[in-house]
Amino acid sequence: RKGEMAKSTQLIDNEVFRAYATYTAIVLLKMMLMSLVTAYFRITRKAFVNPEDTASFGKGESAKKYLRTDPDVERVRRGHLNDLENIVPFVGIGLLYALSGPELSTALLHFRIFTGARILHTFAYLIPLPQPSRGLSWAVGYSVTFSMAYKVLKTAWLL
Amino acid sequence: RKGEMAKSTQLIDNEVFRAYATYTAIVLLKMMLMSLVTAYFRITRKAFVNPEDTASFGKGESAKKYLRTDPDVERVRRGHLNDLENIVPFVGIGLLYALSGPELSTALLHFRIFTGARILHTFAYLIPLPQPSRGLSWAVGYSVTFSMAYKVLKTAWLL
């Protein structure tokens, strides 16, 4: 039982892996937050997509009018999808990067810049800030993931 | 060669990791099933989105009428996207959680509740069941992932 515990905590004892775990948990929680923001806007804007969600507003026409799209809801949903498109590659490539033996300081630099960029991206999308705020924060996160992928391929290459 | 095998099966020998692998495979297979359900409804409802998909129905107007949205297809697609939004964080945070040295019984409790909640969520979405079935099953899965993230951050924290 003890040997098992030791084995299971091997990776988590490694500092680079701990940093990866910390930043991955943070960006995934940030992404999960988008679900709550969507729900908040759906409820305050009364804009739903599933008929069963409007049942509490009465039956027939009175409820049907809440089955509509709302610009704020759609905006959050686009931000959420953009998170999926960018945070999934970060989590996948970041894991391989953390296992490819980078210096802790270099790894922290990558993880911190990515996380900061995605938090900025969310604010730029939701407020919204004028361009190129959103475009730049997207590009910074994208470049960090690209840089990690380069290190992974250089270290692991076996085609 | 033998040493390599031993190394490669180290993680998979750990019971918590085996439980993680089992439940992750199950929820990802469940998510993949949504593609088949979408295809089933697209074909039975004759509701397609790509012109090349309707070519077998003839040319011109006769095929064009099948380029349309269908409420059942859209419902499955929303369920599929909801899976992506919730199962991706589970898989990512769950891996870190499994490596953070939890008790097997605690880990199993998390994995079982999440998997059960997501299966219920799929039924609630597709049948559909009256609310709050879908909302509650979503919230249960969300809370499990949140609880695992808390354990990961407590164990690994290195900012």
Next chain:
Amino acid sequence: RKGEMAKSTQLIDNEVFRAYATYTAIVLLKMMLMSLVTAYFRITRKAFVNPEDTASFGKGESAKKYLRTDPDVERVRRGHLNDLENIVPFVGIGLLYALSGPELSTALLHFRIFTGARILHTFAYLIPLPQPSRGLSWAVGYSVTFSMAYKVLKTAWLL
């Protein structure tokens, strides 16, 4: 410090894991490329979704006309979402598969077929090629992930 490095590179020294890392980085980079293709079509087709993205085209009605959907943009976005739906299960199940101790040659076969199928799928979607090109390349990738999931469940099963 040295012991730590050794620990961190343990997995990456394993050949099956190196192959997994290589192909996962490749398919995730391919998925990330879809963002650039979307941006390319949005700019060349002048078809945007966020009002702040059209500010450089002037104010009022002159900019508003660029807030529209374009068939080419929507096609790339569907391809991107299909990547998310299929590459996420590959990355998650593939990691568990790589840790379940498969033969290197068998693992390479799985990773190569999946990667080839998804690259074909992208060309079939974007050109577009007549069906069943897209359908078949999708089904091949899907089957590879399914086969890996079977091996994972057989090796790790702990419910």
